[in-house]
Amino acid sequence: MSRDRRIPTGGRSRPSAAPQRDSDSAMMGLLLVTGSVLAGFLLLSAAVGTGGPRWPSFVFLFFGGAAATAYGFRVYPYFRKLERRLPEESERWLKLENRLIGAASHLGAGDLVRASEQTRGLPERLARMAEGASESLSGLAREIQDRSIEVASAADSVNQTASDLAAGSSEQAASVVQITAAMEELARTAAQIADNAARQASLAARAETSGDAGSAAVHEAVAGVEEVQKRIQAISSRADALGTRSKEIYRVLDLITEIAQETHILSLNAAIEAFAAGAEGRRFSVVAEEVRRLAQRAQESVASVRHLLDEFAGSIRATIVATEEGSKEANRVFERSRAAAAAIGDLRRASGDTSRVARQISMATHQQNAASDEVVMTLREVSQVVQRMTGGLKDLSGTADRLNSLGLNIQLLAQSFHLASPRSLKHLVEDWAKQIERAAGAGEMEGVLDSLVQRVAFVEMAYFVDTSGYTVTLCYNRAITGGRQLLGASGAREFDMTQRPWYRAVAREQRTALTPPYESLQNGETCFTVGAPVLNREGSFIGVLAVDINVNGWTRI
Amino acid sequence: MEAFTDAKAWKAGNHLLVRAGGYVCALPLGSVRRVVRALPVHALPGARAELRGLAEFAGEPMPVLDLARLVQAPPGALPAQPVTVVVWAGPPDARSMVGLAADAALEMADVSPGTMVGGGGGLVRGEVGIGGEVVRVLDLEALGREP
Numbered sequence: 001m002s003r004d005r006r007i008p009t010g011g012r013s014r015p016s017a018a019p020q021r022d023s024d025s026a027m028m029g030l031l032l033v034t035g036s037v038l039a040g041f042l043l044l045s046a047a048v049g050t051g052g053p054r055w056p057s058f059v060f061l062f063f064g065g066a067a068a069t070a071y072g073f074r075v076y077p078y079f080r081k082l083e084r085r086l087p088e089e090s091e092r093w094l095k096l097e098n099r100l101i102g103a104a105s106h107l108g109a110g111d112l113v114r115a116s117e118q119t120r121g122l123p124e125r126l127a128r129m130a131e132g133a134s135e136s137l138s139g140l141a142r143e144i145q146d147r148s149i150e151v152a153s154a155a156d157s158v159n160q161t162a163s164d165l166a167a168g169s170s171e172q173a174a175s176v177v178q179i180t181a182a183m184e185e186l187a188r189t190a191a192q193i194a195d196n197a198a199r200q201a202s203l204a205a206r207a208e209t210s211g212d213a214g215s216a217a218v219h220e221a222v223a224g225v226e227e228v229q230k231r232i233q234a235i236s237s238r239a240d241a242l243g244t245r246s247k248e249i250y251r252v253l254d255l256i257t258e259i260a261q262e263t264h265i266l267s268l269n270a271a272i273e274a275f276a277a278g279a280e281g282r283r284f285s286v287v288a289e290e291v292r293r294l295a296q297r298a299q300e301s302v303a304s305v306r307h308l309l310d311e312f313a314g315s316i317r318a319t320i321v322a323t324e325e326g327s328k329e330a331n332r333v334f335e336r337s338r339a340a341a342a343a344i345g346d347l348r349r350a351s352g353d354t355s356r357v358a359r360q361i362s363m364a365t366h367q368q369n370a371a372s373d374e375v376v377m378t379l380r381e382v383s384q385v386v387q388r389m390t391g392g393l394k395d396l397s398g399t400a401d402r403l404n405s406l407g408l409n410i411q412l413l414a415q416s417f418h419l420a421s422p423r424s425l426k427h428l429v430e431d432w433a434k435q436i437e438r439a440a441g442a443g444e445m446e447g448v449l450d451s452l453v454q455r456v457a458f459v460e461m462a463y464f465v466d467t468s469g470y471t472v473t474l475c476y477n478r479a480i481t482g483g484r485q486l487l488g489a490s491g492a493r494e495f496d497m498t499q500r501p502w503y504r505a506v507a508r509e510q511r512t513a514l515t516p517p518y519e520s521l522q523n524g525e526t527c528f529t530v531g532a533p534v535l536n537r538e539g540s541f542i543g544v545l546a547v548d549i550n551v552n553g554w555t556r557i
Numbered sequence: 558m559e560a561f562t563d564a565k566a567w568k569a570g571n572h573l574l575v576r577a578g579g580y581v582c583a584l585p586l587g588s589v590r591r592v593v594r595a596l597p598v599h600a601l602p603g604a605r606a607e608l609r610g611l612a613e614f615a616g617e618p619m620p621v622l623d624l625a626r627l628v629q630a631p632p633g634a635l636p637a638q639p640v641t642v643v644v645w646a647g648p649p650d651a652r653s654m655v656g657l658a659a660d661a662a663l664e665m666a667d668v669s670p671g672t673m674v675g676g677g678g679g680l681v682r683g684e685v686g687i688g689g690e691v692v693r694v695l696d697l698e699a700l701g702r703e704p
Contacts (some may be wrong), residue, residue, distance in 0.1 A: 261594075261638050264662070268573065268592045271665050275571065275586040285665075292664065 029079070033071050037064030096122060103130060109511055111418040112138040113427065141417035145424065148414045149554075152407030156552075159400035166393035173386040180379040187372035194365035197358045204355035211348030218341040225337050229330040236323035239316055246313045253306050260298040267292030408517060408551060412528065415514055425530045425549060426512040428456075433532040433545045436464060436473075446473040449545075453477050458553030460522055464534065466543035467507075469498035480550060481522055497544075506531040506544045517551060526551040570665025574692060575642060577659050578630030581692045583668050583685070588645045588697040590654060592662045595639035596621060609658055614643055621656035627680060627700075628693055636660035646700040655700065668694050 041064060044057035099118050106115035112134050119130035270288035274281030418426035432452050439445035445464060453462045453475045460481070463474040497503050505513040512532040520527040531546045572583035573592070591614075598610035598621045607626045611618045621641060625633075640662045646655040666687055673683030673694055682696040 264638075265592050265594065265640065268662050268665070271570070272573070272586055272589050272591070275665075289665065 027076075030068070030072055030076050034068045037061070037068050040064060096126075100126075100130075103134075107134070107137070109418075109509070110141075110416045111426075111511060112141065113418050113420050116420075138417070138419050141414055142419050142421050142423070145411065145414040145417070145419070145421070148407055148411035149423070152404055152411055155400050155404035155407045159397055159404055162393050162397035162400050166390055166397055169386055169390040169393055173383060173390055176379055176383040176386055180376055180383065183372050183376045183379060187369050187376065190365045190369040190372060194362045194369065197362035197365060201355045201358035201362065204351045204358055207351035208348055208355060211344055211351055215341060215344045215348060218337055218344055222334065222337040222341060225330055225334045229327065229334060232323050232326045232330055236320060236327060239320040239323055242316045243313070243320060246309060246316060249309055250306075250313075253302050253309065257299060257302045257306075260295045260302060263295035264292055264299070267295055408526075411554075412514055412517070415530075418512060425514070425547075426532070429530045429532040429545060429547050430512055432462070432547065433534050436545060437534055437536070442472050446475065449473050450475040454479070458550050460520060460527055460548040460550050462545065462547045464543055464545050465497040465503060467498070467541065469496040469503075471495070471497060472543070476522075480553070497546075502529050502531040502546060503544050506533050507541065510541060520548065520550070522548075523550075570667050572666050572668045572694065573642070574663040574666050574687070575624065575640070575657075575659040576633065576636075576661045576663060577628060578625035578633040580625070580628055580630035580633075581663070581687075581690050582624060582628060582659075583666060583687075583692050583694045584642060584644060584657070585695075585697060586665070588652075589642060590645060591643040593641050593643065595658065596641045596656060598658075612641065612656055614654070614656065617654075619643070619654055619656050621658055622700075624657040624659045627657075628695070633660060638662075644697050644700075646697050648698050652698075666692070668692070 037060075041057055041061040044060050045054070048054040048057050099121050103115045103118035106112070106118060116131060116134045116138075119127050119134065121127075122130060267288045270291065271285050274285035274288055277284065415425050418424060418430070420427060422428070432449070435448055435452065436445045439448050449462050449464065453459050454477060456477070457479060459477050461474065461476045464472045466472055498507070502513060502515045510533050512530065515529045515531075517526050517528045519525070527548050527550050529546050529548050531544045533541055534543045534545050536542045571586055573586055573589050575582055575584060593614075596612035596614065596619075598612045600610040601608060604610070607622050609621045609623050612621045613619070624630075624642075638661050640659055641656045642659055642662065643654060643656050645652040647653055668685055668687075670683075672685050674685075675681075676683035676694075680695055680699050682694045682699075685692050685694060
């Protein structure tokens with residue numbers, strides 16, 4: 001099956017009666033030469049008859065006859081030969097003319113591949129010239145395609161960068177506002193700190209004065225505690241002396257107790273002896289009983305004295321313990337008073353230091369407050385600059401948008417050329433059209449088309465529409481649609497595709513065509529459609545292969 | 558305790574009251590030889606628990622018995638003036654001098670045989686009430702008959 005399209009010939013037709021007329025013209029030329037020679041001879045003979053010599057007539061006749069003979073044998077056959085070749089040459093030149101017209105037509109349509117194919121049958125120099133021109137144009141178109149893609153890609157990058165910068169600038173502006181607020185808060189806080197530091201300095205000065213008074217009072221307290229300590233030590237010494245005397249009294253009481261016990265035993269023995277003496281000892285037994293009672297009373301008195309002395313000794317021991325405790329407590333109070341005096345001294349010095357540091361803090365904070373005000377003013381200027389920069393970046397983003405759109409338009413214009421390049425969408429889609437033309441049926445066609453679609457990242461979908469407008473096959477790029485099929489084959493088949501602009505353009509021109517960009521029904525992104533005619537084995541038009549190109553994916557290649 | 562009499566009424570006593578542990582015992586004055594401070598004793602190995610040991614009295618060795626153990630008295634207060642009462646023990650024809658270790662020697666008291674209650678022919682002849690206390694009247698002649 002040949003992919004050669006019908007070439008417009010410009011209405012030129014081949015003249016079939018021209019060789020016969022050329023042959024008649026050669027004969028007429030021979031007759032005119034012969035007739036002219038005879039007429040010249042007769043005129044010369046008539047002139048000689050009026051009195052002139054006759055030989056010039058015969059000479060003229062001789063050379064005229066020779067010329068006619070030479071014409072008849074040499075010129076006439078040549079012209080006859082020319083007349084016989086004229087139709088063939090005319091046919092050949094007509095073919096060349098048709099090829100030139102076809103090449104020019106393809107060039108006019110931007111199909112440099114077929115224009116180049118058309119120039120192959122031309123004469124060598126002409127073919128070289130045409131091939132050179134086609135290659136130059138093809139190179140230029142390829143360069144435009146490549147550069148337009150780069151422009152679109154660069155514009156996209158600029159747009160993205162400008163958007164990022166604008167977003168970052170907005171965030172920066174917000175951050176500057178926050179920093180400004182924080183600095184203002186810091187300035188207010190610094191003012192409060194300065195006031196607090198001033199108050200603290202005043203309080204520290206008062207504390208220093210109070211520390212002086214406290215130090216004097218504590219020193220007096222220490223002196224008083226020392227005096228109390230001395231008194232307690234004196235009481236303790238006297239209590240110790242009383243304790244010593246009490247022990248001596250105890251020894252005396254023990255001695256009295258012992259004497260009383262001995263007396264008691266002695267009285268009992270006296271009573272025993274009196275009993276042994278019988279009636280004579282009765283009166284003695286009375287004495288013995290009295291002695292025993294005295295001894296008993298002495299023991300009872302000693303017990304009372306011992307009891308009182310126990311209480312007295314207990315009081316003395318309590319006094320000693322109390323004085324010892326008091327002495328210890330006085331020592332502790334003394335040590336604490338000395339520690340308190342030292343602490344008050346430290347506190348007084350610390351209050352002095354605090355007062356000085358607080359004054360320094362107050363001064364430093366005032367300076368910080370002034371610096372914060374300057375920073376706030378600077379930040380406000382920075383905020384204005386950032387806001388202006390944000391506006392500029394937004395303008396830049398808009399410009400990049402326009403540049404991107406311009407790049408896309410240039411790209412689409414460049415894609416209107418059909419080049420033998422992998423970046424030429426017309427070339428790609430026509431190659432796909434050739435592959436599905438070789439398919440045996442709709443099922444094989446769909447399999448071939450689906451495998452082609454899945455290999456190209458920027459193709460959203462491809463579908464073949466026959467001349468009745470019926471969508472025979474429809475294949476989605478699952479990498480783009482994510483496995484979804486928003487517009488199903490059944491839904492697509494409800495449309496009469498023959499009324500779509502791309503179908504009408506392809507069917508009318510029998511040539512691959514591109515649509516302007518539009519919003520995709522699949523994902524809402526910008527896309528455009530490339531349509532290529534599909535022919536049967538006899539070269540007849542049977543439908544259009546349409547391929548939807550995702551612009552973002554296309555500009556990223 | 559049926560018949561206790563008031564010991565305060567007896568001016569001339571015929572018994573010596575001593576404290577032994579938780580009991581107050583009355584010793585007949587006819588058998589009492591002397592009251593002395595507690596004598597130092599030398600314990601005899603293997604002797605009965607009632608025998609505290611041997612003491613020297615008037616240049617002679619004398620056995621000293623624990624009166625509280627003899628009358629099986631309960632433990633009393635710690636003795637402040639422990640004494641040894643030197644008595645004649647045993648029947649009149651074979652009496653011997655024995656020391657009785659007591660916690661204290663109290664006083665003289667009259668004990669009438671008619672006021673005594675109880676008694677069973679042993680060391681304790683009977684009991685009388687003196688000054689609100691139960692006094693155990695001892696029979697020192699029976700002491701020699703003890704095994």
